[in-house]
Amino acid sequence: MSTTPPPLRAPASDIEIAQQARLRPIADVAADLGLGPDDIDPYGRTKAKLPLDVAMAPAKGRLVLVTAINPTPAGEGKSTVSVGLSQALRRLGKNAVLCMREPSLGPVFGVKGGAAGGGWSQVVPMDDINLHFTGDFHAIASAHGLLSAMLDNHLYHGNALGLDTKRITWPRTIDMNDRALRNAIIGVGTGNGTVREERWVIIPASEVMAITALATGADDLAQRLGNIVVGTTGGASKAPVRARDLGATGAMTLLLKDAMRPNLVQTLEGGPAILHCGPFGNIAHGCNSLLATRAGLALGDIVVTEAGFGSDLGAEKFFDIKCRFGGLNPEAAVLVATVRSLKMQGGLPKSQLDTEDLGALERGLPHVAHHVKNVRQFGVPVVVAINRRLSDTDAELQMVHDYCAKLGVPVSLCTVWADGGAGGESLAHEVLALLDGKTAQFAPLYDTALPIRDKVRTIAQRVYGASGVDFGPGADKSIDWLEANGMADTPVCMAKTQYSLTDDATRLGVPTDFRITVNEVWGSAGAGFVVAKCGDIMTMPGLAKKPAAEGMRLAADGTIEGLS
Numbered sequence: 001m002s003t004t005p006p007p008l009r010a011p012a013s014d015i016e017i018a019q020q021a022r023l024r025p026i027a028d029v030a031a032d033l034g035l036g037p038d039d040i041d042p043y044g045r046t047k048a049k050l051p052l053d054v055a056m057a058p059a060k061g062r063l064v065l066v067t068a069i070n071p072t073p074a075g076e077g078k079s080t081v082s083v084g085l086s087q088a089l090r091r092l093g094k095n096a097v098l099c100m101r102e103p104s105l106g107p108v109f110g111v112k113g114g115a116a117g118g119g120w121s122q123v124v125p126m127d128d129i130n131l132h133f134t135g136d137f138h139a140i141a142s143a144h145g146l147l148s149a150m151l152d153n154h155l156y157h158g159n160a161l162g163l164d165t166k167r168i169t170w171p172r173t174i175d176m177n178d179r180a181l182r183n184a185i186i187g188v189g190t191g192n193g194t195v196r197e198e199r200w201v202i203i204p205a206s207e208v209m210a211i212t213a214l215a216t217g218a219d220d221l222a223q224r225l226g227n228i229v230v231g232t233t234g235g236a237s238k239a240p241v242r243a244r245d246l247g248a249t250g251a252m253t254l255l256l257k258d259a260m261r262p263n264l265v266q267t268l269e270g271g272p273a274i275l276h277c278g279p280f281g282n283i284a285h286g287c288n289s290l291l292a293t294r295a296g297l298a299l300g301d302i303v304v305t306e307a308g309f310g311s312d313l314g315a316e317k318f319f320d321i322k323c324r325f326g327g328l329n330p331e332a333a334v335l336v337a338t339v340r341s342l343k344m345q346g347g348l349p350k351s352q353l354d355t356e357d358l359g360a361l362e363r364g365l366p367h368v369a370h371h372v373k374n375v376r377q378f379g380v381p382v383v384v385a386i387n388r389r390l391s392d393t394d395a396e397l398q399m400v401h402d403y404c405a406k407l408g409v410p411v412s413l414c415t416v417w418a419d420g421g422a423g424g425e426s427l428a429h430e431v432l433a434l435l436d437g438k439t440a441q442f443a444p445l446y447d448t449a450l451p452i453r454d455k456v457r458t459i460a461q462r463v464y465g466a467s468g469v470d471f472g473p474g475a476d477k478s479i480d481w482l483e484a485n486g487m488a489d490t491p492v493c494m495a496k497t498q499y500s501l502t503d504d505a506t507r508l509g510v511p512t513d514f515r516i517t518v519n520e521v522w523g524s525a526g527a528g529f530v531v532a533k534c535g536d537i538m539t540m541p542g543l544a545k546k547p548a549a550e551g552m553r554l555a556a557d558g559t560i561e562g563l564s
Contacts, residue, residue, distance in 0.1 A: 013564070014116075014117075014118045014119060014122060014126065014564055015126060015127065015560065015561070015562075015563050015564065017119065017120065017122065017268070018116070018122055018124050018125070018126035018127065018268070019126075019127070019559065019560075021124055021268050023045070023046045023124055023125065023266065023270075024046075024266060024270045025045055025046070026040065026042055026044075026045060026046050026047060026048045026264060026265070026266070027040070027042070027048075028270075029264065029265075029266045029270065029271075029272050030048065030264060030272075032095075032271075032272055033095075033097070033272055033299040033300065034299065035050075035054075035299070039051060039054075040264060041261075043134050043263075046124070046125050046128075046265065046266070047125070047128065047133070047134060047263060047264070047265055048263070048264045049134060049258060049261045049262070049263060049264070050261055050262045050263070050264055050274070050295055051261065052217060052218065052260070052261055052291065054262075054295045054298055054299065055217075055262065055290075055291040055292070055294040055295040055298065056217065056294075056298075057298035057299075058298065059294065059297035059298055060297065060298065060300075060301065061097065061296060061297040061298070061299070061300045061301050061302055061303045062301070062302050062303070062331050062332075062435055063293070063297065063303050063305065063328055063329060063330045063331060064085075064302060064303065064304050064305070064330070064331065064332045064333065064334065064431055064435070065305060065306070065307060065315060065318055065330050065332075065333045065334070065380070066078055066081060066082040066085065066304060066305065066306040066307075066333070066334045066336060066385075067306070067307055067310065067311045067314055067315040067318075067333060067334070067335055067336070067371070067375065068309070068310050068311070068314075068335065068336040068337065068371075069310050069311075069335065069336070069337045069341060069342070069345070069367055069368060069371050070309070070310040070312065070345070070367070070371075070498065070499055070500060070501065070508070071309055071310060071341075071498055071499060072340075072341045072344045072345065072350075072499070072508070073344070073350050074338060074340040074341040074343075074344050074350060074353055075338065075340070075341065076336050076337060076338055076341050076387060077118065077336060077338065077387040077417065078306055078336045079100065079115055079116070079117045079118075079306060080117045080118045080119065080121045080122075080387065080416060080417055081121070081334065081336045081385050081387055081414055081416060081424070081427075082098060082100060082117070082304055082305070082306040083098060083100075083117035083121040083122060083123060083267055083268075083273070083416070084117075084120075084121035084414060084416025084417075084420065084421060084423060084424035084427075085304050085334065085385075085416070085424050085427055085428060085431065086098035086267060086271055086273070086304040086421075087121060087267050087268070087269045087271055087416070087420055087421030087424065088416070088421040088422070088423075088424030088425045088427060088428035089302055089304070089428045089431070089432075090269065090271045090421065091269075091421045091422065091425060091428075092425065092428055092429070092432070094301055094302050094428075094432075095300045095301040095302070096271065096300060096301065096302045096303075096304060097271075097272050097273070097274060097296035097299060097300030097302070097303050097304070098123070098267060098271065098272070098273040098274070098296075098303075098304050098305075099273075099274045099275075099276075099288050099292050099293050099296045099303055099304070099305040100115070100123065100273065100274075100275050100288055100305070100306055101115060101275065101276070101277060101278040101279075101286075101287070101288045101306075101308070102115075102129070102133055102136060102137065102263070102275050102276060102277060102278040102288075103115040103116065103129065103130050103278060104137065104175055104202060104203060104204045104278055104280075105131070105137070105175045105176055106175060106176050106177040106202045106203075106204075106541060107177075107541075108130050108131070108548070108563070109176070109177070109543070109547055109548055109549040109552075110177045110541065110543050110544060110547050110548060110549075111543075111544045111547065111548060115130070115278075116129050116130055117267075118417055119416070119417030119418055119420075120268055120416065120417065120418065120419060120420035120423075121267070121268065121416040121417060121420055121421075121423075121424070122267070122268050123265055123266070123267055123268075123273045123275060124265065124266060124267070124268055125265070126563070127560045127563055129265065129275060130563055131563075133263065133275075134258075134263050135258075135259070136212075136259040136263070136276070136277070137175050137203050137278070138175075139255050139256055139258065139259035140203055140206060140208050140209050140212060140256065140259060141173055141174065141175060141203055141206075142255045143208050143225075143252040143253075143255040143256050143259075144172070144173045144203075144206045144207075144208045145172065145173065146248060146251055146252055146255065147170065147208075147228065147230065147243055147246070147248045147252060148170060148171075148172045148173075150246045150247070150248045151163075151168070151170055151230050151231075151246060152186070152187070152193050152194065153193075154246055155193065155194040155196075156193045156194060161233065161241050161245055161246075162233040162234060162235075163230075163231050163232075163233060163234075163241050164231065164232055164233060164234035164238075165194055165196045166196075166197075167231050167232045167234070167238070168196065168230060168231035169229060169230065169231050169232075169522060170228070170229075170230035170231060171198070171199045171200055171201045171539075172198060172199070172200045172201075173200060173201050173202065173203050173205075173206045173208075174200055174202065174203070175202065175203040176202070177202065177540070177541045177542055177543045177547075178200065178540065178542070178543075179540065179541075179542030179543070181199070181200035181540060182199055182200070182538070182540045183197065183198075183199055184197070184198050184199065184200070185197060185198070186198040199539075199540070200540055201283075201539040201540055202280070202539065202540055202541060203278075204278050204279050204280035204283065204284060205279075205280055205283040205284060205539040205540070207228060207524045207526055207527055208225070208228075208252070208256075208526075209277060209278065209279050209284065210279050210284045210285060210524060210526075210527035210529075211224045211225060211228075211526045211527050212256060212259060212260055212277055212289065213276075213277035213278075213279050213284075213285070213287065213288065213289040213290065214285075214289075214290055214321075214322070214325055214326075214527055214528065215260060215289075215290070215291065216290060216291070216326070217291075218253070218257070218260070221253060221256060221260055222249055222250070222253045224526040224527065224528070225243055225248075225249050225252045225253060225256075225526055226242060226243055226244035226249040226526075227242060227243070227244070227525045227526045227528075228242060228243040228525060228526040229241065229242055229523060229525045229526075230242065230243060230246065238481065239485075240485055240525070242525070243526070260289075260291065261291075262274050262275075262276040262289060262291055262292035262295050263275050263276055263292075268420060269420060269421050272299075272300070274288075274292045274295055274296050275288070275292070276288050276289040276291065276292035277289040277292070279308075280308065281307065281308015281309040281313050281314045281317070281498060282308070282309060282313055282495060282496060282497065282498045282537060283495050283531075283537065283539055284493065284495075284527075285317040285318075285321045285322060285493050285527075285529070286307050286308025286309065286313060286314045286317055286318070287305070287307050287308070287314070287317065287318050287321075287322045288305060288306075290322060290325065290326040290328075293305055293322075293326065293328065294326065297328075302435070305318075307322075308498075309498035310371060310498060311335065311371045311374040311375055311463075312371070312374060312463050312464055312496075312501055313494070313496065313498055315333070315374060315375055315378075316374070316445070316459060316463050316494075317493060317494075318330075319378045319380075319442070319444060319445065320444045320445055320446070320459075320491050320492075321491045321493060321529055323442065323444070324444050324448075324491060325491075325528065329440070329442055330378075330380050330440065330442055331380070331381075331434070331435055331438075331440040331442075332380065332381055332382070332383070332431055332434040332435050332440065333375045333380045333381070333382040333383075334382070334383055334384075334385050334427065334431065335368070335371055335372060335375060335382050335383070335384050335385065336385050336387055336414075337368055337371075337384060337385070337386060337387070337400075338386065338387050338388075338389060338392075339361060339386065339388075339389065339391075339392045339396045339397065339400065340353040340354075340389055340391065340392075341364075342361055342364035342365060342367060342368065342400070343357055343360040343361050343364055344360075344364070344508065345363075345364035345367040345508050345509050346359070346360035346361055346362065346363030346364030346365075346509065347360055347363060347364075347508070347509070348360035348364075353391070354391040355391075356393045356395065356396060358395060358396065358399060361396055361399055361400070362399065363509070364509065365399070365400070365403045366509070366510045367508075367509055367510055368384060368400075368403065368404070368407075369403075369407055369510075370465065370501065370510050372384065372407055372409050374463055377445065377462065378442060378443065378444070378445060379440060379441035379442045379443050380440050380442055381434045381437065381439050381440060382409060382434075383409065383410045383411065383412060383427065383430040383431060383434060384400075384404050384409055384410070384411040384412070385411075385412050385414050385427050386400055386411060386412070386413050386414060387414050387416075387417070388413055388414060388415050397413065410430045410433070410434075412426045412427040412429075412430045413426060414426075414427050444491075445458060445459070445462060445463070446458045446459070448489050448490055448491055449489055451483065451488070452479045452482060452483060452487075452488065452492065452521070452530055452532075453469070453471065453479060455491070455492045456469055456471075456492055456494070456516075456518060456532050457469050459492060459494055460494075460516040464496075464501045464502065464516060465501055465510065465511070465512070465514075466502070466514055466515055466516045467512075467513055467514065467515055468515045468516075469515065469516045469517075469518060470515055470516070470517045470518070471518045471521075472517065472518065472519050472520070474519070474520060475518045475519060475520055475521045475532070478520065478521040478522060479521050482521065482522075482523045482530055485523075486525075487523040487525060487530055490523075490528055490529050490530050491528070491529045491530075492529060492530050492531075492532055493524070493527075493529045493530065493531045493532070494531075494532050494534060495531055495532065495533040495534060495537045495539075496516075496534040496535065496537060497534075497535055497536075497537055502514045502516070503516050503517060503534040503535030503537075504535060505535075516534055517534060517535065518532045518533065518534055519533050519534065519535070520532075520533040521533070548562070548564070
């Protein structure tokens, strides 16, 4: 198999590069992992579903997390570095497997774009991955929608369970950014059900997505689905009503029987990539599925995976939720940053980021230190990866290098967007050195036996650097109810802006003397964690004034244009 990018006319967009790539048959990619044609279910020539028993096999691989500093409009390229690192490790002769999330259609057609990497470090087929892929998101939406329909049907036919229609917590879902659905009235008209308030969340915020991402098998999936709390009864008891009480568990599981199986695709250099599930990093726990990661660990020697947004959200949830539930042992981490984004953290406007500014960079560098500390406090060694841009100057790069040296953290320059795996070999050597050092002593940050408020404070103070936490009246009441109804001993999933260490998206750098405000708290009993919502974070994003969808079209020859 060739690992050299084919010649390409310049300039080239991500989709042009992806569309001109010569993809290997998926059976050949599977063969690299020791799987035969009968071990996979192909979805065409370049995609396949893996069997569940692969994820049940003993792990032989070692786990590497790719995380980042807080994202900015300048871009960091965490997914691109993840792909490039896996390609680089394979160039060095390692049986590396990439594990990533599936993209949501909302960001694809909004402003964020897809989640397949970029340049010469992409997972392909990029257009399929960013659109309907193997139908997993549609299946999750159908299972979620079935429960919504059965809930309202139960109300229509007499409400034998005594659900309080003002205390229904189960929303509806759609995989599109649609702000008009944040608050709605349903059931209007004779014979159309019970008139009540309703809201929609985007599929990555659906608890069914989180459940599918955390399930360890079919039986566990069914158990978790049954545990979903859809609302409470009226009166003084306010007892939880669950999906199993509505008789929905079996049918929901049927709809997810294929969606729960990980998907196998490839990188631009033909290496194996397992893409599965896509919970949001700022609303949910932001990691690919546990089954996908376990499959990678069973089939490969090194698994490169990523978690959503910066270490304050993605890495913390990866360590405290996913690794805790899955018994995973991460042994190394990569912290992605760019000179441009660090200058923005130092107060430089986006319009001036391409100009050398050592003062702004120096002011932004403590942001790196904060995220390095975040990773290290979980007992995981880390290397800083500078995702190089053409505008970076030698003086700026040297400043970052010298700063990291003072921190005692290795730093590597990455050019994986332009050079593919070859541009990540230096980073790959640093990661291998961390693994060879065997210094990792992973441990979650807190004991789940702590009261919910103490767990929230632990995350806010030790990960964000907050001086304290304020709980709104509604949050306080919800916490009391959750602790009285079986949700006391669970991890906490913080729903917070990704753009700042605080709950205010405008406060960049490393703010001090700030407090985190928790407005709402609810239980995701099926997923197995409590969600604490901070600030103005939304579970249903909206489209921008000029959404990316406006620039997309299908050409006469069937070629997709405008996708990124």
